[in-house]
Amino acid sequence: MLLHIALQEGFHHDDVRVLVDTREVLVSADLTTRRQTGYATAVEVDVTHTPVAVEVVLRAKGVAQTKWVLVDRPTYLGVSLTTEATLTWKTSYEPFGYL
């Protein structure tokens, strides 16, 4: 089943790792949000069970958070970094759109 993970708002030259069930699915040493769209990058993962643990790590900022996500249908997970260096998660069953 499709799990689309989009890194969205708040990233600024960040060293980011994304893991799904401890498997590294995305590594970026210098990730920056394109502010006119609110989009940084995305990765699509084929998962075979549900729920899965999605972990996002920004080592330099001391951020490491995990979210359990149900993936019983194509699922879109948006992850943003707040100004307080915490992550916000948004789950959708429709693809994200950027403008």
Add this chain to the structure above:
Amino acid sequence: MEEQDQMDQDYLAEAAERARPGIEPLIPILPWPPRVRVSGLYAVSRIVTSPIPVSGPLPIQPIPMPQPLPGAATTAAGPGQIEELLPWGFLREELRLDVDGRYPQMMASGTLYGIVAKRVHWIARLTASGPNAWTGSIWFKDGAVASFPYTTVDITTTATFLSSQRKAVVRLSGGGASVRTRTLAFKSPYFRQVEFEFDCATGVTATTHIGTHDHPNRPATLPSETLSIAEVYRRAGFDVRKSGSDSIVPIADAGTNARWSDNEMHDAMQVYWSRFAGKAQWSLWVLFARLHEQGTSLGGIMFDDIGPNHRQGTAIFNESFIATAPTGDARPVAWVERMRFWTACHEMGHAFNLAHSWQKQHPPDWGTPWIPLANEPEARSFMNYPYNVSGGQTAFFADFAFRFSDNELVFMRHAPERFVQMGNADWFDHHGFEQANVSPEPALKLNLRVDRPQATYQFLEPVVLELKLTNIGSRPLVLEKELLSMTDHMTVIVKKRGKAARQYMPFARYCHDLQAQVVMPGEFVTDSLFVSVGRNGWDIAEPGYYTIQIALHMETEDIVSEALTIRVAPPRGYDEEFLAQDFFSDDVGRILNFDGSAILRQGNETLREVSDRFSDRAVAFHARVALAAPLAKDYKVLDMGDRMGEVASAKEAGGRLRRTAPRIEEARQLYTSALLDKKEQAIATLGRTDYEYYLGRFKESLMEHGAVLKKEPRDAKRDSKREKNHDIEHTMRVIKEALSSLKDQESVSR
């Protein structure tokens, strides 16, 4: 006249809306008595006479101040007030009054262009203080704020249907300054002017109009009308014009995958946009295309954060997710049209430097907002995402009036021009390099040049530029005498090939007494700029190619030079490479910049080594003039005794000024070898302007130390003329004569 017509139409439309909100009126019902809309742009610009006596008549004539209309508020200064008059130069002043019409923000903003780059921008929040009168506190200032102490503004307008007779009297007070009163003439019902150009990729249609009632999910009070993108921005306060003819951009320009990358769009913009130019201008290109290379998830983008002039181009992708109406939507076709229209207005908003509604607060390293703003995640604005608000896009459009939020309108109408204008401040950052406000018909031209056939410099050789500012217009200009040496009016950019550009930061800013000079058409002023090293360290040191460009910030425009490329050659050998470690130091930089120091001993030792070991190299000329200067005259040094180097006041430390005696013979030798022995080489490396200056200092030093010149009375007038004409040969002859006179005196005394 067109503006007046537009204003009248606005007035009728507004009156209709007020009378029957949400219902299309058959006959507009006008308010009575009819009121005159006063919001818009007011301006005054004038030229005043020069106080400098100039031989011959100048075609500059004073233009009288606009006089108040009978019955209008007076502009005459009252008791204790002064009507400020600038003594000379140009003056332009603008007022944007925003108290009625569409979405009034009860704000006023003004821009004052004073003498030589003294530009001040202010914004005040207003409350009505009487019929056609408003008062308010100034809450934002930008530019040369030190010269603008005012805290309060009072504005009175003359209410007349004749726009040509409409005036605003602006009275600025507070801040301990005398009251300043100005009368400005009405120029436009809009605050700013902008032009749009809509181009389409092959097979794509631009959605530039929409029927506001085409989709049933809308505010009950929304007037039914055919709304255009141009009208959306007119209501935001812009006099919208169309540029060029709408072109078809061949799909082949999007590459083999037929999807557009940002670079492909940027390339297309350069080819198809009739207004494309590498400068800031109130002009925007909009491309309607099928898809971005990111795919259907990208509905549109302000793609232009490429190169030095951002925010000039946007694109809307008609076949992206915005082409898919929600399942079960009552009018899917209308939904899609509305979404395309909305997306176009949204992306164009980014080109006005508007961020998304939820991005107004952000970390400092993203760039500083022009004023601290609150996020508006629920705003029914073009800059929000419809599907991000509570209740999703249905809730959004049920309450959306096809407008920007009040904060956004304040920004677009009243923020300093460089924050908003396309191609000016970098996207999302008003603190980016301020792009030049270049006039299409500049009256001045700034040239950068070097005194050598090829702009190649030896390793270690400091770079001295010659600046030449020429009056290329047809009228005489009054310029500040020291304009080219006032580096605070310049932005100097030095870019080494393959590295980021750096802004040259001079060690010192010089304050000069304001003295004007008249520069006739074809005449020019010159000066030099020692650009190798400043507070940033050595901007030009390593071998390689460097590009240098200067923007001279004048009162109403910027004069930007052509870029000059220079090359620094590699070191001649190991010795130069080794000495470079000491040479490219702060001490040496300061000594060279200030033409000598008696204090910076380490730096002086390095320069002595340069002078001795590399006597045939260009850098030796610089070393010698810098070493000679402090030796050529009495030199005062602040002696702090044992507390030298401590942070303490001179008084606390018992400091006293100590005089060091000149070592004139040593100075004479250094100056002679730097300036007289190899004249052409000296001019090439020191630059003609500085060479003349050093010659003058050398001559002064000789005269101070007893040189006597045999001069017939009839020669005095001729010599004075030669000196005035910067006759180098003449000065050299004088110096040689002075040297010889000193030699004669020495032999006599022996």
